[in-house]
Amino acid sequence: MPEGPEVQTVVSILERQLKHSVIQKVEVFYPKILENDNEEGWNRKLKGQSLLEFNRIGKYIILSTEEYDLVMHLRMEGKFYIYEQLPDSLKHIHVIFYLEDGRKVCYHDTRKFGRMNIYDKVEDKSTLPALKNVGYDALDERVTGAYFYQSIHDRKVNLKTCLLDQSIMAGIGNIYADEICFASGLDPRSRSHRISKQDCEQIVYHTKRILNGAIRYGGTTIRSYTSSLGVTGLFQLKLKVHTLEQCPVCQSKIIKKKVSTRGTYICVKCQKRK
């Protein structure tokens, strides 16, 4: 399941492979993927457009052409594959972009959860409608301990919910939320209003450290998110709590609990519940 670092890896590879490529045609097999338009509209708008800019905010990919912004979310299992020749089976491929150079960019998504939107191009990508509930990217310099404290201290939810809330900090998913809580020494079930300013400084510091580290390692390859464009992340080797059975610090058994509907890994000895 791609989170910010995995999406960044995908965006970087797409940019390297596709920058300045010209779209000739788009084919759509599962119409619901295109949230605010349809196959006919995408073809009318995108024929002859070049892929010029490759950006990311949170878990969203933003590809810009001369006239349009394409906003895409891979959700759990969305992947792009680039082919010279289409494979025999198009199973789970829902959208194909045909490029003028003959290559085909295929969007593959087993669970059909991913979504794509198209808009007239704007300067400030954060104003695009698909991003209206998305806050600053977690790596944005405007995200500070003070900002996080102010965002959560009068809410009555648990810490994990805050970390997963894309309107506060965008780009954190289930895996990194667990890792951030562990690194900060806090139980994800802690109530947000009991978390101190100092804790928030720690949380934001570790968030940036962990996400930047994961980007350097090409993201985390876990469960269904195996590979995209032939690239496999290595950050799973660095995980300190998520998916583990024993705490690497104190050797205690790590417990697995549902926290805000997500499978959550906690070392109750190292992580304080507030």
Next chain:
DNA sequence: TTTTTTTCCTGACAGC
């Protein structure tokens, strides 16, 4: 208004 639950999807896996 804020918080919780449900919904969308399919493959993997457990249990019979």
Next chain:
DNA sequence: TGCTGTCAGGAAAAAA
């Protein structure tokens, strides 16, 4: 072997 049931999960929609 083959069937049924449960689980996984990001974010939007619906319900509380």
